[in-house]
Amino acid sequence: MSAPPPVRFNLAAHCLAAADRVPDKAALMVAEGPRGRIAETWTYAAFRDAALAAAGGFAAAGLARGDRILLRVGNTSLFPVLFLGAIAAGFVPIPTSTQLTGTEADLILADSGARLVVGDGSGAMPAARDGVAAIDDPSRLTAARPAGFSDTLADDPAFLVYTSGTSGRPKGVLHAQRVILGRRPMYRGWYGIGPDDRLFHAGAFNWTYTLGAGLMDPWVNGATSIVHLGDRPPEIWPDLLEATGATLFAAVPGLYRRILKYAAIGPERMPALRHGLSAGEALKAALHDEWVARTGRPLYEALGMSEISTYLSSGPDVPTRPGSPGKPQAGRRLAVLPVAGGATPLGPGETGILAIDRSDPGLMLGYWNLPAETAAQMRGDWFLTGDLARFDADGYVWYEGRADDQMNAQGYRVAPEEVERAIADHPDVAEVAVAEVAGAAVSVVTAFVVLREGAAADATTLAAHAATRLADYKRPRAWVFLEELPRTASGKVLRRALRG
Template identity: 55%
Template sequence: MSDDRQPPARFNAARYCLAGNARARPDKSALILAGEDGPRARLSFGEVDRAVRGIAAGLLGLGLAPGARVMIRMGNEADYVLVYFGALAAGLVALPASPQLTPAEAGFLMENSGAAIVVAGAGCPIDPAGLGGRILLGPAEIAAMKAGPPLAGYADTAADDPATLVYTSGTTSRPKGVLHAHRAIYGRRPMHAHWLGLRADDVMLHAGTMNWTYTLGVGLSDPWAVGAGTVLYDGPRDPAIWPRLIARYRATLFAAVPSLYRQILKYADLAAADLSSLRHGCTAGEALPVDLLEAWQAATGKPLYEALGMSEISTYVSSGPTIPVRPGSPGRPQPGRRVAILPVDGPPEPLPPGETGLLAIHRSEPGLMLGYWNRPEEEAAVMRGDWFVGGDLAALDPDGYLWFAGRNDDLMNAMGYRVSPNEVEGVLGAHPDVVEVGVAERAVRADVRVICGFVVLRAGAEPDADALLAWCRARLAAYKCPREIRFLAGLPRTPNGKVQRKRLDEAAGAA
């Protein structure tokens, strides 16, 4: 008997999302790129399919070998989407990069990935001198590819062939690449019914930027996999815009991080907005506070469904149309997922309900990453027998709902992005006035945590928090930058000399 949880042996992620739609509904709206005052771009499935295959043919015409990395350095523009799927259609590996990255950060990704091509948008200038012989493509070259002869068919890739390389913060001072196969998009299928409630007649409005896996997955791949349309936004980040966009485009689903839902409640006039088209909201990237869940439902009368995921696996635990919301829990493992709680130490034998341990998912999961790019030691560290362990401490109750107990490491969560304290410490520690530094999350409200730098200055240096924050902003993407600096006489350490990050805030309060 075949396992319908697993994709066919020959499987291309772009073909899965686009080819059937181009045949069955070529004139249906696939993507609207909305501006503040109206659409900036509107593409049908037929147009997306044609443009994606044109870009695929253009990329292959440059002599790239299968699996070559294509780094995408663009803002929220339609070409970002087309280049991303074009790389997959060609059998290449798409590397979506944030436009917020500094030149040094972007350079690290380019070098570490061994990218063969860098595709740059108009708002992301790149110094050709720093390319190291790599091919640089700009808007004019992409436009020519879209207009050129298209690839006759999508690349005949295997389900396990590499498709996407996503960089995320790890336990070292540099981001690490998470390599996903084409099968990862097929592995998203349990989300469609059990979290998103996706249907072919849906219009998904997603609030994220295009480089984020939350946007590329929930905002694009998932709707397209069922024939639904997507609306993305490229305009001023005013929280009050989102109810207007829901009304203007008759969005049936809205996806964002919890902090944006809170901003909408605070700054938007929901009573004046026509939300009649909206069935429910979806949220991921951060834990959903109970008070926010209740406030949103009271203000809109619409359900809010949460999901838990990570770069290595995407979302696999959720509430949704088939999984009733239980406030304070992100939900239950989606049907078909093999999820367990393992002991922190000892053999990887699943624990019974109610016991706290490491949250794990079975290696048979089709959405699980292929591995970390050139980091075999970190791959080994996250595998416990047949289980992938991401570092979250949790318990499953007798009804299967997940309850968090914190993290087993020090990774921080900033606006849905995982950020390594080591990376931020490396930047702060390079400042000439800084002798020692520790970085950790700090609670500023009951449900809001920010990245904070705890700094020991050299003798005679003046404490200047603004100068240190500016130093970080010049060297780190905005989402990685500390929001606060606290000055200490010394950092709390273990007897072995290791900085105790969990005690940094306590030490600052006692200083």
Template identity: 50%
Template sequence: MSFTGAPPPERLNLARYCLADKAAEKTALIVAGEETRRWSYGALEDLVLRMAAGLCKLGLEPGQRLFIRMGNSLDYALVFLAANAAGAIPIAASPMLTPTEVAALLRFSGARFIAWDGLLALPALEDITLLAPDDIARLKTAAPGGYADTASDDPGYMIFTSGTSGTPKGVLHAQRAIWGRRPMYRGWYGIGPSDVMLHTGAFNWTYTLGTGLFDPFANGCTSVVYTGTKDDAVWERLIAEHGVTIMASVPGIYRHLLRAGFRPAPTLRHGLTAGEALARPILDGWREQTGTELYEALGMSEISTYISSSPTVPVRPGSPGKPQEGRAVRVLEDGELAVHRSDPGLFLGYWGEERFAEEWFATGDTAEFDADGYVWCHGRIDDMMNAGGFRVSPLEVEKVLLQHGAIAEAGVREWRVSETASIIAAFLVPREGADVNEEAVMGFVRERLAAYKCPKQIWFVPALPRTANGKLNRKALEKP
């Protein structure tokens, strides 16, 4: 049992696959914010190749890492694609990371360059070339070069995700990751060259990079990106203004839209959802309020989406769908879903570790198949939490909480607050005689962790539940 789709070509470059050989005058990207700007495929490719050549001239070599310390902007996407086009490894990092977190990731990745928007706080930089806004502007005026002649298995980009050990892990993808997304086109999107794609997320997330940029470009579509201040009304306006046909987001955003009375323009055919399980009330509400379907997908940073419903795979409420055509997916003896190593979309391995060489990649999601081939999920095999679509390790949050001098013990878990939403909750045992309150702890954590990793609820408790051998039993953490 292995991947049965067409194998990727021996020589492949992700940026080239996305931008080359497209209709030069067709609109590739619409960036809406304080003002709306449009780029054709020809203009966008020219800009990326100029920046790639400029990066090479500055000394960025194939295989070197370029860390992106920028907010959600056009430059974020351009720097990412230019670094990839040059054969380097762009690191798509969240703008919510603190300087302390950034410093740790820079050291770990060995990044030689950091692209900066001039706004986000920076740690002290040693032996790292800083690309400030003026430097990035100059890159755009360089003489255009060509795409690096990369192999399909050469590194293409890296993104950090929380590991079960509590330390973020660098997920290293190959250039072939773009080829590994092909089963999604029919198996999730139902996408064609005439589509206009809108994603509500930020570029640091593989979901947004793939669904908001890679896949629309690979299919010769138009992508709509919003970089302004977000509110519940902006998405409805963008759909109407730009004739959006497919929208991608997370269940939490769809929930807010429904509460705000969202009514999309008739151009919208359907929505895509991933990042966390789609609750039945959101699905039912979307269908009733918009008259369109929501197609769910299951995925993770290491493989992106690999199970989904689509216009050709009818939605079965409660299930994320079926394995996309060509993918080899099975349930292991311990109940984990696993993807075969032959899948071109599967990552190369974790940075600093040996390349992945096992026969099957165990995803950590437990599930079973029904008689019709639909997947039914039963939760994570570990304690990983889902915070608005981001995977967060409770260990990472607990380590920071325990740095607070007034806290003796800390336990963190995902806490469901309604049928459709969950948050990160912390259960803290104060040190004897310590004067501590929720506000002080929240402020302490916000200085050290990205916002999406921070607990939204804190409870002070006399003791934490533990197993017979003394290990923290997170599943038994309960509201006092």
């Protein structure tokens, strides 16, 4: 990493500092419709003014510094205004998807101890709770007298995100104001971003992938962020990227696959686009290769998690190696540690748990109200990601899946990703996920396959293909053909649904 964070630091002030340098430059462009018409353009000065007005509105609500605010706001430009406005004032916003049910919102509200809930009617609100105020007209906040940026410390809480816990209940991940400084290695190591760029992110505002890669990082670099808030069928994406002049595009692998399947795409399309960015789940080598071949543009992958965001990647300075997400970003200290214990890093070719040095400024403060679980993720000076991986001799990392996704195959522990890679390079396979499915007597390694258009569902052929690449105990014993793989709202394959 470069210089350590200053003692006093406010994430929102850092993100919006370009308002002093280029106040009239477009910070955010909001597109709508299949032709990508620009419906809103926010300059840096206008967005900072709106965020500070929201900061004043939150301050007038009687909150104390550090109080949590549950955001139940839809996918409009108001979402990032409220998110950064809360941080600017020293409060702790909790971004959530409007797809959550009322029960799910209740669980987050109860766990977080939020003092205020802000909703706009686009998603279910949690039940009323003593000591918790509610605002159902967010425009009241942005009409308030503006406040200044709070004099927060770098280690003060900035925002709280909820992720799936191992117990099946949501688990809060608390990030500090300094977290934005932990993202600096991505700017060259993944994006290759500069002030002249227009980064179009395919995700919704409430997703931290969008808030980070789609908004905060472009703004720190004085670039322009582009989002689309309406329906976005895959076939319209080339048109949207062309209409908006996007130079960078960020999405999950599943969307890249659907664009290739349904859109008219070739090297002549999207002339301003330099390269694509992929995160959220593993990018299969075949998908990477097809995107590059069809578009003539690089596709750079990053591996990350809610607790630290992305920390290794390919990029303009790190050539892609299909099947690997890349190398540790410059300045980050990563290691592969033995699964069974110990803090001595393993050598190249040895699979273990991927770990990050605890000094990384992008690392979370901890799991909300779960000190024992936070401590369990630490091993000496290392934070354990839970990802299984290995380094090759050139320093590239090869992802071998989550430790808790490991399958028991005839007494051997097998990573689903290893089996998926072996199957995914068959020409008939568009997408594949592998899971251990409990049967009446034994659990069976099962492959769930999405075929390319026109391909026949032939389990015998695919099994023969797998036999040339996998040891017998690693091969699927059952094959299921699907139209689409089940996914979470953020686009990741939902393995729990496959297990049944």
